[in-house]
Amino acid sequence: MISTDNASLVEKILRLKKRRNAVILAHNYQLGEVQEIADFAGDSLELSQKAAQTDAEVIVFCGVQFMAETASILCPDKKVILPDLHAGCPMADMITADKLAEKKREHPKAAVVCYINSPADVKAESDVCCTSANAVQIVENLRDAQEIIFVPDQYLGNYVANKTGKEMILWPGFCPTHVRIQARDIMRLREEYPQAKVMVHPECRPDVAALADAVLSTGGMCKYAGEEVARDLIVGTEIGILHRLRNENPRKRFIPVSEQAVCPRMKLITLETVLWSLEEMTYEVKVPEEIRTRARSAVDKMLTASR
Ligand code: SF4
Numbered sequence: 001m002i003s004t005d006n007a008s009l010v011e012k013i014l015r016l017k018k019r020r021n022a023v024i025l026a027h028n029y030q031l032g033e034v035q036e037i038a039d040f041a042g043d044s045l046e047l048s049q050k051a052a053q054t055d056a057e058v059i060v061f062c063g064v065q066f067m068a069e070t071a072s073i074l075c076p077d078k079k080v081i082l083p084d085l086h087a088g089c090p091m092a093d094m095i096t097a098d099k100l101a102e103k104k105r106e107h108p109k110a111a112v113v114c115y116i117n118s119p120a121d122v123k124a125e126s127d128v129c130c131t132s133a134n135a136v137q138i139v140e141n142l143r144d145a146q147e148i149i150f151v152p153d154q155y156l157g158n159y160v161a162n163k164t165g166k167e168m169i170l171w172p173g174f175c176p177t178h179v180r181i182q183a184r185d186i187m188r189l190r191e192e193y194p195q196a197k198v199m200v201h202p203e204c205r206p207d208v209a210a211l212a213d214a215v216l217s218t219g220g221m222c223k224y225a226g227e228e229v230a231r232d233l234i235v236g237t238e239i240g241i242l243h244r245l246r247n248e249n250p251r252k253r254f255i256p257v258s259e260q261a262v263c264p265r266m267k268l269i270t271l272e273t274v275l276w277s278l279e280e281m282t283y284e285v286k287v288p289e290e291i292r293t294r295a296r297s298a299v300d301k302m303l304t305a306s307r
Pocket of ligand 1 (some may be wrong): 029064088089090091092117175176177178238263264265266
């Protein structure tokens with residue numbers, strides 16, 4: 001619901017969006033009011049699919065840098081704008097293309113699977129991308145790979161390795177927001193809400209994932225919440241997702257594992273910065289062509305496998 005305080009801002013955004021022929025895409029971790037004005041809110045996979053399909057001239061990406069880069073990789077002819085230049089992802093910053101190239105030299109026969117939460121030039125060094133929604137499927141598809149390097153999230157990598165039974169070389173990256181979700185909090189909440197189901201994101205630590213009924217991407221959580229008969233659901237991911245879960249399931253109760261699970265970079269995007277970005281057409285995110293074409297191959301392989 002749009003508050004009356006925000007009504008004039010929203011009106012200006014919608015008017016300008018139309019004039020610019022823009023589409024607004026928002027990640028599930030965005031502030032509720034930002035999700036409300038988006039044409040589409042979803043997880044990384046859903047957003048990259050939407051970006052690839054849109055016929056708008058401008059994509060306003062309410063998310064973090066690597067997401068806007070992915071839109072630029074997929075849509076080189078469109079103007080992709082990120083409302084706050086500082087909205088980066090600390091996990092994506094835990095790897096560089098040079099360091100990955102060094103790792104590839106150590107393991108020349110390895111296939112590289114790159115979580116979408118990574119810089120464009122790291123995607124360009126990779127064989128295939130994945131998101132948390134399709135990582136297991138992508139790794140399962142690599143039947144002939146003798147070795148697999150998985151970057152940059154060690155916890156998603158560990159989850160995928162357990163699910164597929166494949167040994168993988170894991171990059172030591174992690175999400176500083178998801179490590180705030182602790183096993184002891186889940187155990188306490190399970191005692192408090194014995195009927196509840198627990199769903200957590202695969203970026204959580206393995207001891208947390210081991211306690212969950214379901215380990216899911218945010219898009220997967222929305223689907224699970226709609227289908228699950230339990231009325232109470234304990235949610236282990238960034239708390240922005242609660243907005244959508246509660247909107248879509250007004251009769252259910254959603255209990256966050258930790259109120260501290262807030263991604264400060266995601267929260268840099270506000271209605272004010274969205275309006276400003278449409279007024280000034282800033283900040284444009286454009287991946288250089290040489291990197292884009294190589295990264296595109298890894299992103300396309302992922303999208304093809306997820307159809
Ligand atoms: S929640 Fe974690 S992985 Fe997602 S953007 Fe924030 S820091 Fe990066």
